[in-house]
Amino acid sequence: MEFTFFLAGLIALVTTARVITCANPVHALLYLITSMLALAIDFYALGAAFAAVLEVVVYAGAIMVLFVFVVMMLNLNAETVAREKSWLRPKLWAGPSAAAGVLLLAMLWALISGGAEMGGITGAELSAREVGMNLFGPYVLVVELAAFLLLATLVVAAHIGRDEPNGVSDAAARGERVTSNVQVGESR
Amino acid sequence: MSLLVFTLIFPLLGAITLSLFPRMSYGAARTIGTASVGLSAATFALVAVFWSWSGGFPFIQTLWQWIDAGDFQVNFGLYLDGLSLTMLGVITGVGFLIHLFAAWYMVHDLDGKPGMARFFAYMNLFIVAMLLLVLGDNLLLLYLGWEGVGLCSYLLIGYYYETPANAWAAFKAFIITRIGDVFLAIGLFLLYVVFGTLNIQAILHAAPSVMTQGSALANIAALMVLLGACGKSAQLPLQTWLADAMAGPTPVSALIHAATMVTAGVYLIARTYGLFLLAPTVHELVAVIGAVTLVIAGFAALAQTDIKRAIAYSTMSQIGYMFLALGVGAWQAAIFHLMIHAFFKSLLFLTAGSVIIACHHEQNIFKMGGLRRKLPFDYAMFIIGGAALSALPLVTAGFYSKDAIIWETLASGHGLLWAAALFGALVTSIYTFRLIFVVFHGEEKTKAHAGQGLAHHLPLIVLAVLSTFIGAMIALPLDGVLPHEMAEAGHWVELFFEVLAAIVALVGVAIAALLYLGSRKTIDTLLASERGQRTWQLFHGGLGFDGLYDRVFVRPFLATAKAHEKRDWIETVVNIVPALSRGANTGLAAAQSGRLRAYAMIMFAGAAVILALLMFG
């Protein structure tokens, strides 16, 4: 169990590091999926088999497929990869990395100093039945809230994703195209 | 008795209606404006009857709680006793007659303008404020009325606001009375701090036990009230506004600047007499102010060419008599003279208004002349009013009220003030009959058209009747409210001095006749000389108080303001505030860059700080 946990954790860390450094979006996505699968293994090692399955099916499956669709719609090519690389200048890394390092030190210090009382994990199996009972028992209100959230998301996504019918704000954003259209109209 | 509040409600309704429909026709405005005050006067009559039937005890009508903030509680309460009943009668009764006359007078001001709702709305509002002033059972309500009448006075003086001079006169009146109001406000604060209440009766009741006789505290409190009263009643040193206030329509001058508002100061001092009894020094000062004002105003009235300004100075002088009476402890005589003065002075003003209209808005007395044949009615009215003003013996009301004051002054041992009052009486009859002789005698200079109609005649006749000895027979129910006079009446000494005063008044008439009846040779040679000319100029300008105040207060203020126009260290200090907020704005605007990654970084930093605080704090 420990071996599985550490190996999968290492894989997750490495692939995640690649996600944030990679210039090609498709590669980054694949790394991200790998990282999630590795995390799923970690969940399994911790005894949360149901969560592991959800991680694979919902996260690595459904949500990441959404990303893949978007990547396909964005028409990415070698040019975008080159631009991506130009954006990733080493100078940018310094500040956030330093800040993250400080916070990491703080968190690790907290974890290690309090580690003795934290106790260990046996990795006992947790059945989906128990999770389900918990969800629809004491947490039922939260489930309802999650339902509201998903409904609201549906509405918002439908609103944001729609095409502007007469493209007023579109035209305003792309002033040059409007003028070209007018010229076309006049020449006709 | 609970009808009392309706004396207020009727004019208030009138004012509201008139201001809601500013374009209503003249007839409607006149009817509403006059009827509301008429109903108020009728209510007063009922209240007076009920009040005397029920024994004449003070009656308190608390309408609602006005302010309730911690320990500070003020009721919206009306207080009716003999003093406020007297004032109530003067305000509603004389007020109604003046409204009635105004309904006739203002027709001549229409000139194609739509309606006259604004005028009557202000007049009704004035009545409301004045009633609040005299009926309020606490000083704050009194102050509300006090400011209300000041506002209406301002609005009505500036009624013909198209002429800049009138607007300036309104400013002047408002600002100078406001100086007095500030002192009154300070007095109110002081009284509240000392007594913990603003209820007038409670203060009067507690005053002897809280403040010692003649203490600095009592003197300061009384002085503040006195200065407030001086501002409103046009007494020295705040008297300069009243003559200019004649810019308003003549009924306004009669109502506000003769009968009611300017006597508010007298009412205030009488109302808080307990305070003045505790402050003998200030109490003396009241008498001195009154005496000096009455002489100065009398001199000024001698040299006026404008009929209204002359009467205005005489008002000032008569209020000086009231102050004198208050100052020598003749409280009841002061209030009695207040009422009689309201009668004959409104009569004089209204008659003057009638004459002015008859002469086509001519106010210069030297351009009138010989009107007694064309305007016999006005002549008779003016004679009655002038006789009352000059206190001609036996037949006039003024004789009884004014000579009581002069006698009380002497009886209370103020020889010098008595001499001033007697001299004032002489001057009074000189300027009064100067007016009469110049306006109504001599050769005719203009074509005059006598006023017609009930609204013109009735108020004048009623006021004229009240200005004779009939008015002096009104017994005021003041015994329970104000202390009795000190001097015994009916003494042979009193008789002697009353005869003396009567002779003085008659001598004044004789002097006026000598100077102004006939060829006026004496006065012309007197005025032709250089010294006479200078004296005349001095008197004509109200003895130079305007110039004095201009030099002492206005010009230094303007010079200081000009010197600091651009570089002013106060401004530098004040500018720190906008500089700070502008700096904060720049900083915060920079923080709001619109860049999501910067926001994320800031959030992260915040989270880190909170985490650090949780862990190490």
Place this chain on the structure above:
Amino acid sequence: MNELSMVYGMGLAALLFLLGFVGVVIRRNTLFVLMCLEIMMNSAGLAFIVAGARWAGPDGNTMFILIIAVAAAEAAIGLGLLLQLQKRFRTIDIDAASEMHG
């Protein structure tokens, strides 16, 4: 049975979270920003799972399911915004969408 110290699980979650954060801050491509947000969410989920496993209760898993719901919502809206950004500004540089500056 061997016990695994909770420190390791939590440490892994912290590391992943910080990696995600660094990614959010340094990437200008909105797509990458969204991916890094997913990483951060995921690490939070891991922290819940670890804590749930420590006390051998179902609460950690319950919270993980809720996190998945939130992540799904966030991804849907975020990607929708990304498409609009692309359509209006012809770029997916997140700094281009900075018109709400003060």
